[in-house]
Amino acid sequence: MIRKAIYTAADEEKLIRQGEIWNFHEEKTQEFLHNLHPYPAKYIPQIPRKAIIDYSNVGDVVYDPFCGSGTTLLEASNLGRKAIGTDNNAVAVLLSKVKTKKYDDTDIANLQDFYERYTELMENSVERPGLVTDDKNFFYWYSPEVISHLSKLKGLIYSVDNGIQDLLLAVFSSILVKVSFQDSDTRYAKVDKEISIEKTDEQFLGKLKRVIKDLRDSNYVLNEEVCVSKCDARNIPHIESDSVNLIVTSPPYLNAYDYHKYHRQRLHWINADIKFTRTSEIGSHDQFTKKKAIPNPYFEDMEKCFREWHRVLKVGSKCVIVIGDAIVSKEPVRVADEFVEIMGSIGFKLDERVIRKLKPTSRSFNIRNSRMDFEHVLTFEK
Numbered sequence: 593m594i595r596k597a598i599y600t601a602a603d604e605e606k607l608i609r610q611g612e613i614w615n616f617h618e619e620k621t622q623e624f625l626h627n628l629h630p631y632p633a634k635y636i637p638q639i640p641r642k643a644i645i646d647y648s649n650v651g652d653v654v655y656d657p658f659c660g661s662g663t664t665l666l667e668a669s670n671l672g673r674k675a676i677g678t679d680n681n682a683v684a685v686l687l688s689k690v691k692t693k694k695y696d697d698t699d700i701a702n703l704q705d706f707y708e709r710y711t712e713l714m715e716n717s718v719e720r721p722g723l724v725t726d727d728k729n730f731f732y733w734y735s736p737e738v739i740s741h742l743s744k745l746k747g748l749i750y751s752v753d754n755g756i757q758d759l760l761l762a763v764f765s766s767i768l769v770k771v772s773f774q775d776s777d778t779r780y781a782k783v784d785k786e787i788s789i790e791k792t793d794e795q796f797l798g799k800l801k802r803v804i805k806d807l808r809d810s811n812y813v814l815n816e817e818v819c820v821s822k823c824d825a826r827n828i829p830h831i832e833s834d835s836v837n838l839i840v841t842s843p844p845y846l847n848a849y850d851y852h853k854y855h856r857q858r859l860h861w862i863n864a865d866i867k868f869t870r871t872s873e874i875g876s877h878d879q880f881t882k883k884k885a886i887p888n889p890y891f892e893d894m895e896k897c898f899r900e901w902h903r904v905l906k907v908g909s910k911c912v913i914v915i916g917d918a919i920v921s922k923e924p925v926r927v928a929d930e931f932v933e934i935m936g937s938i939g940f941k942l943d944e945r946v947i948r949k950l951k952p953t954s955r956s957f958n959i960r961n962s963r964m965d966f967e968h969v970l971t972f973e974k
């Protein structure tokens with residue numbers, strides 16, 4: 593089934609025409625470390641880049657409440673803004689931190705050295721069962737040989753005590769679904785796969801080589817005033833009132849994904865708290881695919897976030913939201929229309945709303961039996 597997945601009472605054709613400036617279909621989207629790690633519903637860097645250039649100045653504070661893989665934070669940092677990110681998923685926090693860190697020539701040389709000496713280092717690395725979770729379902733997702741090999745690799749990465757350890761951990765995390773029996777990054781189902789230790793090494797080294805090249809080729813200049821925290825975006829007391837100049841974000845799509853599931857094995861490997869991630873996730877497919885589910889709890893959760901955004905934003909500042917519509921209990925839900933309504937009720941003024949077309953080859957949105965072709969870009973002002 594192919595579905596357009598856009599439901600609105602507004603003039604759809606007009607909004608799509610006006611949204612063309614947000615499409616960026618001809619531009620490169622994989623610069624610097626943007627390609628480090630797969631992430632469901634990751635947006636292209638051009639979206640936050642445009643918002644940051646249009647609506648903030650050098651030195652301003654940009655906040656992404658659902659920072660995911662860190663796309664907004666990386667762009668903000670490169671444009672000389674201070675960046676704040678929150679996400680309830682430890683994988684997102686790891687990636688956001690790693691992508692916004694500055695790497696100097698010594699770090700890149702250390703990465704190259706790790707790459708070149710990998711076989712020798714792994715031969716000398718011992719198996720570390722203590723670094724593997726004792727969760728009983730974990731072994732359902734990997735072959736015993738791959739688990740043992742990954743534990744050696746994790747132990748090896750833990751023994752690297754210089755500025756590249758977290759980056760290596762993110763490279764390690766990037767391959768964890770590919771070398772498991774999980775079908776894909778957006779499908780939590782077991783499938784038959786032939787996964788050897790050689791393939792595991794090949795995946796890891798392939799990604800590491802690409803990362804070294806991306807670091808060398810890039811002309812990104814990071815500001816490095818970036819603060820990322822693992823927390824529930826409905827409650828952000830660590831961010832001061834009237835302190836943020838711009839919010840740019842793509843909230844979790846209603847009934848589309850289960851981040852706690854897709855990243856579950858990764859969360860195990862990085863020793864994260866899975867229960868917190870699962871219970872605090874907004875909009876999850878698990879919750880809204882239940883029989884007779886209704887969308888209201890999603891909007892109640894989002895309203896709590898919007899109220900926090902209203903508190904932390906300075907007067908006159910903008911808030912840019914990228915969101916898609918949804919289906920719950922077979923009924924289309926006009927998510928963007930509802931957002932406009934709720935944001936208005938808590939004191940935001942709608943500045944502009946358009947619809948952008950996703951690039952037909954965009955893979956981060958490809959979920960089984962569904963294809964999102966369009967999404968809304970909503971700009972509000974406090």
Ligand SMILES: C[S@@+](CC[C@H](N)C(=O)[O-])C[C@H]1O[C@@H](n2cnc3c(N)ncnc32)[C@H](O)[C@@H]1O
Pocket residue numbers: 631632633634635636657658659660661662663664678679680681684823824825826841842843844845851872873874
């Ligand atoms: C659409 S993704 C953001 C992707 C991001 N723009 C990027 O480019 O990678 C939505 C994010 O919301 C996060 N999320 C879901 N519920 C949350 C909550 N209660 N608090 C904070 N983050 C949450 C998910 O973990 C996911 O990373």
